[in-house]
Amino acid sequence: RDIPHTDVNPYGANFFLDLEVEAWKREKTIQMAQAAGIGWAKQSFAWEAIEPKAKGRFVEGDGRSTWQKYDEMVDLFARNGIQVIARLDRPPAWSRADNRYPQAPPDRFEDYGDFVYEFVNRYKGKIRYIQIWNEPNIFPEWGARAVSPAEYARLLKIAYTRAKEADPNIVVLSAPLAMTLENFADRRNLSDLTFLEEMYRAGAKDSFDILSSNAFGFADPPTTPADPDRLNFQRVTLQRAIMEAYGDSNKPIWFNEYGWNAAPSDFLEDDLTWKRVEEPQPAQYTVDGILYACDNWPWAG
Secondary structure, three states: OOOOOOOOOOOEEEEOHHHOOOHHHHHHHHHHHHHOOOOEEEEEEEHHHHOOOOOOOOEOOOOOEOOHHHHHHHHHHHHOOOEEEEEEEOOOHHHOOOOOOOOOOOOOHHHHHHHHHHHHHHOOOOOOEEEEOOOOOOOOOOOOOOOOHHHHHHHHHHHHHHHHHHOOOOEEEOOOOOOOOOEOOOOOOEOHHHHHHHHHHOOHHHHOOEEEEEEEOOOOOOOOOOOOOOOOHHHHHHHHHHHHHOOOOOOOEEEEEEEOOOOOOOOOHHHOOOOOOOOOHHHHHHHHHHHHHHHHOOOEO
């Protein structure tokens, strides 16, 4: 494999250790993951929890460091040989005038850039990978406003620049885009393909090292061909085509969320957002999809 960041352990999982109160449960979770061969942990580091009260203030009301919980998590992952991909989003209330939606971006993107710098600087040598935001192409991840590929491209550029200032060896992942066919007139939900192309037009190419992508199977097996008007596992190849069209073929794609749903049989059609496949197909499709990507997609990491 010639493309950087592709010759790696392909197995990772999304973790939520920040929500687990008991230390023994956190440790047991990580020990089980390590035993299973999972080499990557995607873990949220919420800006609102680390810098909650005011800019530059990293302490709780009782004087404790807001970093302490996260320091312990990072050390736990390291002791078990699991690399962390840090998801950085969810601004604190002080960073916005409109706080109806906690996912919404800050009023000053430079404040986010400062937080990214502080984070990367603190964990230099311990965390090598960061993800800038999550699903900015849908409501409410971009707040009570129209989603904007150009705005996200600017946020990404600021974060990328500040991260590299703190640690030139940091690897920056773009935000994974929600898989959707929607192109609403108010642009509250925008197709992942449209959003990605507009990101490139806005100059995002030089502001990330790895493209994050969601790759759900919905109702199709992993080998069903991609179609711009259909959501399935192979849709990631359409994102790849956009990357190549903008001269970005030397970057990999990593899968942020992946899988098939075996929804209960009593779910109505309107409840099946992610569609349904019958047991034991989800397990078999999961394995088949990983093998397919490893064998056919030299850009997949």
